[in-house]
Amino acid sequence: MNIEKPMFVQIMDMIKDDILNGTYNVDDLIISTPQIAKLLSVNPTTAQKAISVLTDRGIIYKKRGVGMAVTKEAKEMILSEREKEFFDNIIPNFINEARKIGIPDMELLDIVKEHLHD
Structure with missing residues (x-):
């Protein structure tokens, strides 16, 4: 990871890279907040901040009862x-x-x- 960027920004970049390279396509569920926290050994609040910002920007959306998914416009x-x-x-x-x-x-x-x- 890059010490010059806040961790939540690095998490956002990781998810956006995965969208660009086709790991995640429209309506695909992305990695969950607990999974991000465990994978990267970060506080779940940090992972949640990244998810919240991506949601606020319209890159991902909440699929009720299932998780967070990629928007058409992402x-x-x-x-x-x-x-x-x-x-x-x-x-x-x-x-x-x-x-x-x-x-x-x-x-x-x-x-x-x-x-x-x-």
Whole structure:
């Protein structure tokens, strides 16, 4: 796990990754709060916070008497959220870091193109 991110955010990311990679599809039940707590050795309240935030954001919903399931909009919402994060934060931070260490812009473009072909 990543010590820079709060644990509940890491749990949310794990569930969102599982939705994106097809582990969970629309209407599939996700891992339960007690299972998350046991699997990751975290307080159940931490796991519940992650589930609550995902529910509030419309990524998962409660199936009465059964558990939490993936919404129809989940995958699209997660992709949109990650795309925004990529363009608003990751790319600018990447460019700024490259400039800090003295990589010229054209060389950076060449490096990116080279990695695209890997």
